[in-house]
Amino acid sequence: MSTITISGLDYTELEAVLATGIDHGGNPIEPFIEADRGWPLRCCLTESEPGDEIAIIAWSPFPWKGAYAETGPVVVHAQPCGGPTSSDLPTDLDQRSMTLRPYGHDQRIAYHHVRHVPAEESLSDHLREMLAEDDVDFVHGRNTTGGCFSFSANRC
Ligand SMILES: [Zn+2]
Known part of the structure; x- marks a missing residue:
């Protein structure tokens, strides 16, 4: 049995994408405040707290380009959050x-x-x-x- 390491989105790349305001699909990033429910955040692998500023963005979570490297929706903090703590x-x-x-x-x-x-x-x-x-x-x-x-x- 091998030892595993878990990650969300590539955090360095996410910071760069948030700074541009354009996601992997070419869409403008549109942050919003969620008052009620927790969203599964892929930047830090937590759930959003009421009042967090978050965004739904198109993302390709692959280290390479190719036919299998599809782009899909993920929810992230709209401002850099530091990424996962573990x-x-x-x-x-x-x-x-x-x-x-x-x-x-x-x-x-x-x-x-x-x-x-x-x-x-x-x-x-x-x-x-x-x-x-x-x-x-x-x-x-x-x-x-x-x-x-x-x-x-x-x-x-
Ligand atoms: Zn986060």
Whole structure:
């Protein structure tokens, strides 16, 4: 079993994108204040607090370009927040239902390793098993219903 490290968006790149005001899809970033609900933030892997200034932006969470490097919606703090405080999977995320989508060294989805994990199972355990496979480069946690990017898991 390999040791894993968890990350959200590339934080250095996110700071640069926030500074330009234009997301990966070419859209203007439009911050708003959410008064009621917590949004899953991909900058720091927390949930928003009432009153936080946040934005829904188009993002491509890949270290390379190519046909499989799609761009999709993520929610972030609209101002730099410092990013995650740990490289471990946050406890509240570990118990969530999630689609785990692995990518191979060929920069394609490793479809034969995709897992749909129900809420009562440990995502960390599944991620360790998947990253022990030689043909898996890294794994994305994706929202089970919408497919939205949640986090990236890599070997240490
Ligand atoms: Zn944040």
